[in-house]
Amino acid sequence: MVLSAARQHLLGGIRLGACGQHLLRGSRPGAWGQHLLRGSRPGAWGQHLLRGIGSVYTAAKGFQEIREKLQAFPGGSIDLVKQESGIAVLTVNNPARMNAFSGSMMVELEERVSQLEEWTEGKGLIIQGAAGTFCSGSDLNAVRAISNPQDGMKMCTFMQNALTRLLRLPLLSVALVEGNALGGGAELTTACDFRLMAPGSVIQFVHKHMGLVPGWGGAARLVRIVGGQNALKMLGGALKIDPEMGLQIGLADGVLEGSLAGSGTNALLEAEQWLGCYTAGPAPVIRAIKSVVVSGRELPLEVALRTERDVFGTVWGGPANLQALATKAKHK
Numbered sequence: 001m002v003l004s005a006a007r008q009h010l011l012g013g014i015r016l017g018a019c020g021q022h023l024l025r026g027s028r029p030g031a032w033g034q035h036l037l038r039g040s041r042p043g044a045w046g047q048h049l050l051r052g053i054g055s056v057y058t059a060a061k062g063f064q065e066i067r068e069k070l071q072a073f074p075g076g077s078i079d080l081v082k083q084e085s086g087i088a089v090l091t092v093n094n095p096a097r098m099n100a101f102s103g104s105m106m107v108e109l110e111e112r113v114s115q116l117e118e119w120t121e122g123k124g125l126i127i128q129g130a131a132g133t134f135c136s137g138s139d140l141n142a143v144r145a146i147s148n149p150q151d152g153m154k155m156c157t158f159m160q161n162a163l164t165r166l167l168r169l170p171l172l173s174v175a176l177v178e179g180n181a182l183g184g185g186a187e188l189t190t191a192c193d194f195r196l197m198a199p200g201s202v203i204q205f206v207h208k209h210m211g212l213v214p215g216w217g218g219a220a221r222l223v224r225i226v227g228g229q230n231a232l233k234m235l236g237g238a239l240k241i242d243p244e245m246g247l248q249i250g251l252a253d254g255v256l257e258g259s260l261a262g263s264g265t266n267a268l269l270e271a272e273q274w275l276g277c278y279t280a281g282p283a284p285v286i287r288a289i290k291s292v293v294v295s296g297r298e299l300p301l302e303v304a305l306r307t308e309r310d311v312f313g314t315v316w317g318g319p320a321n322l323q324a325l326a327t328k329a330k331h332k
């Protein structure tokens with residue numbers, strides 16, 4: 001891939017650092033379409049949006065048949081730890097297969113998303129892979145067994161549902177990418193608000209090499225993250241995106257410090273510190289921030305404005321607001 005002169009400029013100062021140093025990158029696409037999106041359990045303010053609108057992306061119900069089929073391909077687990085800090089850690093855990101998603105792991109992922117939807121104290125989420133690598137996509141053994149189009153479509157709808165709800169959680173989410181994020185693993189990274197990459201890590205949509213296109217919603221989200229041109233190059237060339245290129249095109253939001261990367265818990269600690277810059281503060285406020293951004297990036301403008309007003313109503317005059325007013329805050 002030819003590197004532009006802007007590369008150096010983009011790379012300087014975007015390593016992980018103090019809060020506030022993370023904002024230098026541009027390359028966000030503009031308005032991408034006004035398709036209607038129905039929030040995933042958006043809370044009271046968004047409920048009116050859902051009235052009368054049925055969507056496969058809003059509810060966990062209706063997937064019994066494919067759930068049972070997926071359960072027939074066991075192995076690995078999706079582990080969730082909710083921490084006192086309000087930051088949860090979700091681990092894709094199947095190291096014998098480079099954290100590939102077995103069928104039962106797909107079902108577990110959806111269950112963990114449901115648990116996070118119920119976690120009212122939460123503010124942040126880090127998604128990582130076990131043993132120093134992120135995820136090598138769907139388990140090719142399971143893929144082979146359900147390679148008929150009907151099962152493929154059902155699995156794809158099931159995973160789109162889980163990942164769409166994951167991205168819409170009222171939590172600020174980060175994919176902590178060490179090693180490889182391939183195929184469905186690359187798609188999973190796009191279901192997070194942010195991506196942090198360790199030195200030497202790679203995000204690669206290998207679908208073309210498998211005779212596929214993304215099906216877990218990864219292409220739609222990728223276009224929104226890096227723009228149509230970059231997405232076309234990434235998918236068309238099955239490009240290996242390293243941390244530097246990730247920063248340049250806006251796929252990565254930061255790169256882990258080399259000295260700490262690959263050292264397991266240290267990488268996680270670093271990601272927690274990074275995320276802590278954005279999750280510091282009371283949960284209702286952080287969750288409201290995520291909600292207005294979700295509606296802003298997904299809804300038509302007028303609907304987003306109405307939603308923003310409703311969310312505003314939940315924090316205006318609330319405890320954090322009253323406390324700030326009482327302390328006569330100065331924002332120097």
Ligand SMILES: CCCC(=O)SCCNC(=O)CCNC(=O)[C@H](O)C(C)(C)COP(=O)(O)OP(=O)(O)OC[C@H]1O[C@@H](n2cnc3c(N)ncnc32)[C@H](O)[C@@H]1OP(=O)(O)O
Binds near residue numbers: 182
């Ligand atoms: C809509 C979803 C679309 C998709 O996700 S399709 C799946 C796309 N992913 C792939 O094709 C990944 C294929 N795997 C690879 O390229 C390489 O294994 C990879 C991840 C670069 C790692 O390479 P190495 O470090 O050399 O390790 P290795 O190849 O010896 O792998 C270790 C063991 O893990 C296994 N593995 C890796 N990825 C897997 C997968 N996706 N499904 C099932 N098994 C998988 C691999 O077969 C090997 O097992 P074993 O030790 O030979 O028994």
